Every structure is written in structure tokens, then in C-alpha cells.
Amino acid sequence: xxxxxxxxxxxxxxxxxxxxxxxxxxxxxxxxxxxxxxxxxxxxxxxxxxxxxxxxxxxxxxxxxxxxxxxxxxxxxxxxxxxxxxxxxxxxxxxxxxxxxxxxxxxxxxxxxxxxxxxxxxxxxxxxxxxxxxxxxxxxxxxxxxxxxxxxxxxxxxxxxxxxxxxxxxxxxxxxxxxxxxxxxxxxxxxxxxxxxxxxxxxxxxxxxxxxxxxxxxxxx
Numbered sequence: 001x002x003x004x005x006x007x008x009x010x011x012x013x014x015x016x017x018x019x020x021x022x023x024x025x026x027x028x029x030x031x032x033x034x035x036x037x038x039x040x041x042x043x044x045x046x047x048x049x050x051x052x053x054x055x056x057x058x059x060x061x062x063x064x065x066x067x068x069x070x071x072x073x074x075x076x077x078x079x080x081x082x083x084x085x086x087x088x089x090x091x092x093x094x095x096x097x098x099x100x101x102x103x104x105x106x107x108x109x110x111x112x113x114x115x116x117x118x119x120x121x122x123x124x125x126x127x128x129x130x131x132x133x134x135x136x137x138x139x140x141x142x143x144x145x146x147x148x149x150x151x152x153x154x155x156x157x158x159x160x161x162x163x164x165x166x167x168x169x170x171x172x173x174x175x176x177x178x179x180x181x182x183x184x185x186x187x188x189x190x191x192x193x194x195x196x197x198x199x200x201x202x203x204x205x206x207x208x209x210x211x212x213x214x215x216x217x218x219x220x221x
Contacts, residue, residue: 057181059195065204065216068162070138074128075212081146085210090154092178102176105147106185106192109140115187138172140187145174161205161217173198175205 067075075082092098116134118127130146131139138160145158157177165171165188174185175195182195195202207213 057194057196058177059175059182059202059205059217062216062219064207065214067212067214068128068204070126070128071160071214073126074142077129082212084155086156086208090156090177090208092153092157092176094178094180101148101151101153102183102185102192105144105151107190109144109147110187110190113140113143113187137187141172141174141185144185148176155211156208159206159208161202163200163202166199171200173200177208 113131114134118124118136121134128138130142141160148158149155159175161173161175163171176183184193184195184198202217204214204216207215
């Protein structure tokens with residue numbers, strides 16, 4: 001009987017320890033998300049959440065639209081990078097590790113690529129390409145997307161996005177779909193922000209179902 005009681009006590013102790021470890025892990029995940037959302041001014045309860053301006057955590061989509069000509073030319077030169085697709089859109093679960101990776105890639109590309117226009121670099125008005133040491137906004141986006149995919153991030157959550165900047169010009173950023181909303185990686189701003197906290201007017205972006213398809217982000221394109 002003594003051995004049985006001892007075994008039961010040991011089993012209870014191990015179960016309690018396991019439960020405590022699981023609870024600690026869950027608590028740490030919650031803490032991580034809280035730190036991340038606080039650092040970008042987001043909301044950890046982001047599904048369906050809205051900011052003070054009434055904008056949802058995820059951009060509205062208004063159906064399929066045409067892809068940018070520069071992107072179509074890029075795909076003709078890099079066909080494997082425009083393949084793939086899924087029926088289930090992928091949303092990245094952010095934790096301390098993935099948040100760190102996102103910032104690391106964003107900082108690396110912004111720091112190492114010198115901004116220059118396509119006209120100066122390629123003697124063309126529009127040329128989408130992976131940059132080596134120079135490039136314009138869409139080149140930054142292509143490289144960030146490529147590096148994140150190489151680190152195991154799903155292509156369907158890394159969406160090239162076209163916008164109008166504060167000066168009325170065309171601009172490209174990378175939208176990352178996460179469990180706390182759509183985040184923007186931008187070569188004009190070193191900080192990763194929720195899309196609602198940027199000042200851009202968003203026009204179109206890659207579809208979550210296939211990298212070669214594009215969707216409108218405005219009802220008036």
C-alpha cells in the first residue's frame with residue numbers, strides 16, 4: 001500500500017508540474033503578443049477589432065483586379081516565384097521569435113539597399129527586380145518577401161501591396177497577415193506598423209490564394 005501511495009503522489013506531482021509548465025507557456029505566449037501589440041500600438045484582440053478611426057485590423061478586399069505591369073514582367077523573368085497557391089489563406093501567429101525575425105529582415109533590407117529610381121538604375125520607368133545593393137520601393141518589397149520565405153514564412157501571408165503615398169505618388173510595401181492584423185513593412189519607415197497607422201491610400205495587393213493574382217483594396221480603383 002505504501003508503494004502505491006508513493007506512486008500516486010509521484011503521479012500527481014508530475015501532472016501538477018506538467019500543468020504548471022503548460023500554463024507558464026500559455027502565459028508567456030500571451031505576454032509575447034501583449035508586448036508585440038503594445039510596441040506597435042495594436043490590439044491583441046485584433047480579430048474584428050477596430051482602431052479609433054474605425055478601421056478594421058485587416059484590409060477590406062473588393063474582388064480581383066489587374067496585376068501591375070512591373071510585377072507581370074517580373075513574373076515572366078522569375079516564373080517560379082509567382083507559382084503556388086492555397087485555398088486557405090495563411091495568417092502568421094506572432095510570438096517573440098517571429099516578431100524578431102520580421103524586424104530583423106525589415107531592418108536588414110532597409111539598411112543595406114540604397115534607394116534609387118528605376119530610371120537611374122535601369123534606364124527604365126518601371127522595373128521590378130531583386131536588388132543587390134540599390135533599388136526602389138518594389139525592389140525592397142521583393143527582397144523582404146524572398147528572405148522571409150527562405151526563413152520558412154508562408155508565401156500566402158507575405159503580400160506585395162501597391163499604395164499612394166503622402167505626395168500622391170505610387171509606392172509599394174509588404175503586407176504581412178498576422179493574428180493581430182495586417183502589418184506593413186516599408187522602406188520609408190523603419191518601424192513595422194499596423195496598416196491603419198500608416199498614412200497611405202491602399203490600391204491593390206497580391207491575393208492570399210495565389211501570388212500571381214491581385215485584389216483591389218479600394219472600391220474605386
